[in-house]
Amino acid sequence: MTTQTFDVESFIRLRKQTRAVSDMLRQQASDYLSTLSLLINPQRVFGEFLQGAPRGSTRESQHAFKEFKTLYEQIAMTAPFGLINELEVPLDLMNTRPVLYPYEYDRRVEGLRQPVRILNPARWVVGFEGFELARFRRLMRDPNRSNAELHRFVVHYLMLFFCINRTAGLGRLLLGLRFPIGFERVREFGDLPLCVLGSPLKSRLPSDDMIRNSTEIAGNNAFEELVDESAIESIEDELKLRLQRVVASL
Template identity: 60%
Template sequence: MERTFDIESFIKARKQTRVVGDLLHEQATDYLDTLGLLIRPQTIFGEYLQGAPRGSGREAQHAFKEFKSLFENTAGAAPFRLIQELDVPLEILSSTPQLYPYEYDVSLAGRNKPLRVTSPVRWIVGFKGFELQQFRQIIKDPNRSTAELFRFVVHYLMLFYCINRAPGLGRLLLGLRFPVSFEKLTDFGDMPFCVIGSPVTSHLPDEGLILRSTEIAGNNTFEELIDEADVAEMEDAVKERLMKAIAAI
């Protein structure tokens, strides 16, 4: 969105972004709550998790072996440097998926430190009670609790494994226009995160507007903006597929 806004247009864009972003977040949360049973680790790992019912022995054993390899390759590397092994049965404190803000840093001329940017149309999926912001703080804390870091690493890797194991879930959410992707985030090394998008895009305005806004607000954060034109021009994937099929006859 490389164009200059006046302050009135900026205020209007902020209001539109908040309204649309809140509605999209509500819809994505509703879908995730409905589909949450498809990614419950208890049904995949069975007796390898504390309190879980006994599952299919061979399948559960195979799943835990794969997860153990994923954990060792990720947790043993920077920035975690964990040396703990996975004890069986593994304790999972939460298996309810929840959406957390998708954030990243950008460097702007005239600023001494990076600006933290939030997307109103994309979210990180984690388990309830394991906020991504808290995870980031634990990693940066030189006096962090190793046990707490271990819990966060296990829960985020567990969620990734469960979602990645269910490709039908991704296709279903894509059909609902909330696509799933897997990404690596700054500060988290090679750990893969599940990201849920939406049918609307958001952008950063020009740097001058960002600098003015953050100076007036006196903070170090900024939210991407949604353009009304992007909402008006939203494509219908199902319609497009049907029209192409008809045209091919």
């Protein structure tokens, strides 16, 4: 990667620009997610298998619970979780309001002993309110963690994945809104699929020299990917491109 001169003033401007753009995108994404939250409400899928839901389960809700139980046993009862907690009926979900949490990952940077925690300003992990991804990570690293709390986190993240994955058309709808949704697996969470919401903007990492200089000045091991004006100008209109391909194929 090309070495870049660390221009403090330019870097500060890029950081401010990145933060302003990220805040706007996050607000837009949160608005869409809030509007669509009824489509991924677990009560709609599981009925009386959830605590507080009205009685009268259907064949669909029975089948959904059976599938979810199998999924839970495949993921929660294996490494790295190793939970022995059985699913109790009705399921007790503390909160089912989807919210956005920071999308972060670790990166090794030449010259630094510890990996740098990188924040992506244009992507987010979707989770239920009150189940912060950062807290989930701390639980995974805590040798004295509460298995009951870990169980709650695993159930809530699995439940979100299950409900979103079963909602036909949601992915196409969000893609049409320019906020594509997908699932990713992160090594520290094993086979647990995390729901990730993207945006029409792509951020970038500068050179390792710039990352190293920034973290040394700030005195921490965190860095945020950057957004410049060229990234905004390069945003493509997906609908326009699809229409052009249709016309070109005739």
